[in-house]
Amino acid sequence: GNSVTQMEGPVTLSEEAFLTINCTYTATGYPSLFWYVQYPGEGLQLLLKATKADDKGSNKGFEATYRKETTSFHLEKGSVQVSDSAVYFCALSDQGGSYIPTFGRGTSLIVHP
């Protein structure tokens, strides 16, 4: 079956540091890949997505590249801000199936001033 593995958190960084949150997946076929963000006290928001190999999703300074050869979709940002503090979820959706995503466990990011 499908699965998503994210790095354990929390990830603690100083403002303006470089961020990487690792995500690897297992899937049959060619899934779409997503990053969602959950700010404190809120629901999940779609941050970015990629639907095929070598696609790069980007939004709000975050980006992730769909790497089929390494089955990865790592999230990166060059300079984090305190306002980026949130929980980040990697997810995949089987395009040939029911479209119900498989979520990773989430990675908490804490950015200090």
Added chain:
Amino acid sequence: SAVISQKPSRDICQRGTSLTIQCQVDSQVTMMFWYRQQPGQSLTLIATANQGSEATYESGFVIDKFPISRPNLTFSTLTVSNMSPEDSSIYLCSVVGGVSDSTDTQYFGPGTRLTVL
């Protein structure tokens, strides 16, 4: 993208009572789902809300405990019945398949934070 609202946003309930959570979408959508997110955990899918028919429940969730309605393509309710403290969670409504969006992008409501005493 779809705009989703949920009511109530939070509630504190007594053991043994029931709470109904409403989910309203600003456009017609193909699929609606209910998730539970326990403190510090990832999302667990409870069920798929099917328009005009019984919901499809995931393993470990049953209709008697979590009855769901979906009378049309923009609205659904989830009831948490006979609550216990273990039901304390955030309950999230989500949708896939808006009129002008790809069918594999899922959008979430703001969640309902439930505390059972």
